Amino acid sequence: MRYLTSKEVVFLNIFLIKQYSPKEQAGVKHANLLESAIARPKQTLYGKDAYPTIDLKAAALFESLCQNHPFHNANKRTGFAAMKQFLWVNGMNLIAPQKEAEEFTVKVVTEKPDLQEIAKWIKKYSVLR
Structure with missing residues (x-):
């Protein structure tokens, strides 16, 4: 499994703002919330x-x-793009x-x-690439 780094997700945020809303402030507002979001998919519980x-x-x-709003702006756009990129680097394509x-x-x-509802929606629109 390949996980995204905080650097990759910050790049997505900056790219999305430059592309779609260049007057908005780009970049990280709360580094701890970004790191928490990046680490969450890797979490284990009792070794699983x-x-x-x-x-x-x-x-x-x-x-x-x-939901954590780690960026100054474009948190939803960045969240969606990061989710899509995570799927892509792991051999999936989101086709919603x-x-x-x-x-x-x-x-x-x-x-x-x-989370189950979100995962169900992602699974519905994910295909192997």
Whole structure:
């Protein structure tokens, strides 16, 4: 399993802001929240993965980045992009329709669905590449 680094996720944040909202401040606002989000998919409990499947690991990363707000701006965009990149580097491709992906990303922040629901959505739209 290949996990994203904080440097990679910061790069995504800066890229997304430069691409879509260049007047917004880019970069890390709370380094500890970023590190926590990056570490979450790797967590173990009594020697076993706390998130044993790729969709649960991706969901943990996505949820943490979106809800913890570690960046000045573009937390939802960065969370979604990081989740998609995590899947990609692990041989998967997320093929969700754009409108549905946007709506679900907002839902993750506003309605705070449980991790199983997020993982189920990710699994629904993930395919081997």
